[in-house]
Amino acid sequence: MKKLQQLLGITFVIFFICCQQQKKDFSGSKPINSNDFFAAFPPINLPVTIADTNINSFSDTTSIGLKAMEQFIPDSSVIPYSFNKKAVVHPVGSIQKAKEKYLLANFTIKNNTHLVVYVFNEKNQFMAAKELVTMKNNDGYFHNVYINKEPTFLISREKYSSDKKLLYTRNGWVYNNGNTFMIAMSDGNENTVKNNTIINPIDTLPQKNKLSxxxxxxxxxxxxxxxxxxxxxxxxxxxxxxxxxxxxxxxxxxxxxxxxxxxxxxxxxxxxxxxxxxxxxxxxxxxxxxxxxxxxxxxxxxxxxxxxxxxxxxxx
CATH class of the missing domain: 2.40.128 (Lipocalin)
Structure with missing residues (x-):
């Protein structure tokens, strides 16, 4: 009898744990508890660099519906990255500071991903948003964002010129008390290294049509x-x-x-x-x-x- 009681007790504990760990519904079809929503974004170990070439490797497997995002973030800050509300959203992580909380999320559609950061105050109220890096820029540059412990978001682009010189532009963005992001530092050599002659990459294509x-x-x-x-x-x-x-x-x-x-x-x-x-x-x-x-x-x-x-x- 004692062994049976122990077995039943163990079974109850396992059942209770499984119920507690049951996967949360983040589709947005019903209200989400704020604690559950913020817990879906695991803490990020800083500093970290996220590039356009490895942006998806930072995503968590959890999928968050756009309707769920809009329960905590104004649609005006969700829609620009939702691409007609067809995007799949995955949490990347969170950065907890004394007065703010930063949530990073990936918006993905048609094999293209945008990394966006959202800022919340101590009361979990939305304050600001900023896009950090995009997978497909199609501009010939390598793009990345370096995030330090402050945090400052150092957004960079760089490429090699035809004469093998590294061209780069780096802007450090920080959140300020005006509920917006601002540039705290800027560095680059493109204005000084870049040749004064602008190269037109489509110059040799035909121009026979009416508006060409x-x-x-x-x-x-x-x-x-x-x-x-x-x-x-x-x-x-x-x-x-x-x-x-x-x-x-x-x-x-x-x-x-x-x-x-x-x-x-x-x-x-x-x-x-x-x-x-x-x-x-x-x-x-x-x-x-x-x-x-x-x-x-x-x-x-x-x-x-x-x-x-x-x-x-x-x-x-």
Whole structure:
């Protein structure tokens, strides 16, 4: 009898533990306890470096629904990374400080992942958010974020130039009491090392279609438009530099949706550009988050006139 009672007691303890460890429902179909939500983000050992090449290896296997995220974070800070609410969210980890808590999460769709940090105060109230690194930038740079114990988020990009010189830009971001992220330090050599001549990577592509050509304000502010696979598709390359030494550069394909308007938007890419072709000019405007394609204090937003094509001299 005593052995039977011991066996029943052990069975009850095992059953109780299993019930306690039962997998939580993070789909968002029903309210989630805040303690359970924050516990889904394990502590991160700092310092740590997360790169665009290994971003997914930091994800936890737990999947969190967008509706669950929106129970604790305003949808305005979730939707930009949800790509029409089709993203899969995985917790990366948490950083606990005296007055703030930082949650890092990966948003993944169509083999592209965005790492985002969210800040909460002592009462677990949402305060700010910032994208840290993206898997697919398609700009020729290697991207990463280094997080120290403060924490400062040192976001870097680097690549080797054609003459084997390392070009880099590094910005250290910190959360401040104004409920936003700000740059605490900046370092780089691209402005001094980069050649003054801007290389147009699509310059040799054909430009026979109606809107193809070079739309130029000056040598450092221009858009090259080239023929795509169909008359409604065009390849483009934008480069701009403003008076504050803020630069932007983007290469992609735009689709014409009517005679004057074209749009650039790729699946899994938060950056979007709207183009209006009218009176031999192109006006372009940022329609999305293009922060990894330009400087912090400038945007894709300007109008450039069509450059007249030089006619080839006739042979006598």
């Amino acid at each position: 050509g070079n739309y130029v304000k000056n040598s450092k502010n221009f858009i090259a438009i080239r023929d795509g696979k169909t008359p409604k598709l065009y390849h483009f390359f934008i480069h701009f530099e403003n008076s504050d030494n803020c630069t932007g550069e983007l290469k992609g394909t735009l689709k014409m949706i009517n005679e004057e308007k074209g749009v650039y938007k790729e699946i899994g890419e938060p950056c979007g550009i709207e183009f209006i072709f009218k009176n031999n000019e192109v006006t372009f405007k940022e329609n999305g988050k293009c922060g990894n394609k330009r400087g912090i204090q400038c945007y894709f937003d300007d109008t450039y006139p069509l450059q007249k094509k030089h006619k080839a001299a006739k042979k006598k």
